[in-house]
Amino acid sequence: MFALIYLGKTFGMSSSLKTLCSIGGAGKYSDFFRFDWKAQRWNLIVVLGAIIGGFFATNFMSDGATIALSSETVSDLQEFGFSNIGETLLPQEIYSWNNVLSLKGMSILVVAGFCVGFGTRYAGGCTSGHAITGLSNLQLPSLIAVIGFFIGGLIMTHFILPLIF
Amino acid sequence: MKFLKFLFIGIFFGIILVKSEAVSWYRIFEMFKFQSFHMYGIIGSAVGLGIILIQSIKKLKMRSVEGNEIYLPPKEKGVVRYILGGAIFGLGWALAGACPGPMYILLGTGVFSMLIVIAAAILGTFTYGILKNKLPH
Numbered sequence: 001m002f003a004l005i006y007l008g009k010t011f012g013m014s015s016s017l018k019t020l021c022s023i024g025g026a027g028k029y030s031d032f033f034r035f036d037w038k039a040q041r042w043n044l045i046v047v048l049g050a051i052i053g054g055f056f057a058t059n060f061m062s063d064g065a066t067i068a069l070s071s072e073t074v075s076d077l078q079e080f081g082f083s084n085i086g087e088t089l090l091p092q093e094i095y096s097w098n099n100v101l102s103l104k105g106m107s108i109l110v111v112a113g114f115c116v117g118f119g120t121r122y123a124g125g126c127t128s129g130h131a132i133t134g135l136s137n138l139q140l141p142s143l144i145a146v147i148g149f150f151i152g153g154l155i156m157t158h159f160i161l162p163l164i165f
Numbered sequence: 166m167k168f169l170k171f172l173f174i175g176i177f178f179g180i181i182l183v184k185s186e187a188v189s190w191y192r193i194f195e196m197f198k199f200q201s202f203h204m205y206g207i208i209g210s211a212v213g214l215g216i217i218l219i220q221s222i223k224k225l226k227m228r229s230v231e232g233n234e235i236y237l238p239p240k241e242k243g244v245v246r247y248i249l250g251g252a253i254f255g256l257g258w259a260l261a262g263a264c265p266g267p268m269y270i271l272l273g274t275g276v277f278s279m280l281i282v283i284a285a286a287i288l289g290t291f292t293y294g295i296l297k298n299k300l301p302h
Binding site for chain 2: 013014016017018020021024026029030032033041042045046047048049050051052053054055056057058061062067069070072073076077085086089090091094095096097100106108109110111112113114115116117118119120121122123124125126127128130131132133134135136137138139140141142144145146147148149150151152153154155156157158160161
């Protein structure tokens with residue numbers, strides 16, 4: 001984050017979604033997307049870097065160890081019927097193609113992605129823009145947004161996930 | 166090439182978030198269950214360091230490499246958009262176990278089903294752009 005500020009930019013990952021909309025021609029439908037996306041290209045370069053970073057970290061820097069989750073978390077997930085908990089970064093129950101290609105699995109990913117994309121622009125930022133940069137800059141709106149993130153996250157984790165799994 | 170520095174920042178960001186497990190669905194679940202300090206430690210130390218750095222930037226009136234004074238745009242005032250938008254984001258975050266940054270990073274780790282989430286997120290952003298003027302802010 002500091003590096004980006006130093007380079008004269010504001011750190012936030014979700015803006016890339018808006019930039020991608022504009023490139024796709026969304027400016028035809030709303031003023032919101034009518035801006036000079038070429039000036040935002042740096043944003044997509046960071047995205048490209050993040051993808052490469054993810055590739056590097058898993059392929060060359062990983063020892064395949066299981067994530068050391070707390071024992072309560074593991075037992076809660078076992079109750080959901082999850083297996084191989086923590087062996088990969090993401091649960092196969094949500095992300096394996098077998099599950100994704102079912103109606104339920106596909107709906108989970110689409111609804112989740114849609115909420116993230118819609119919510120992040122409505123709130124004007126995501127984890128990096130509000131929780132990290134915003135709070136670091138002592139912004140009250142960011143604190144309110146983070147409280148919002150937790151309201152949504154807690155509802156999902158405590159009430160909705162148990163209904164899904 | 167001037168874009169190279171941004172590429173390196175992205176790579177660095179990706180590696181750190183994978184190695185710290187912050188991109189893991191399991192860690193997000195654990196965080197919302199308050200069953201581990203792990204994520205709070207990561208976010209807390211980032212914010213702690215961030216506060217010190219940003220305050221120093223302001224005190225010392227540091228300049229960016231391009232020589233411009235560093236200015237962080239303050240967030241617009243408001244409550245409704247932050248609580249409502251934040252909560253919608255939170256629902257998606259806890260379900261997908263990934264926010265926008267990690268979505269890309271996870272794609273890089275080889276989880277191609279993440280493309281569906283990214284496509285849906287772009288659609289969500291697009292929908293917000295269309296409805297923006299009708300929503301309370």
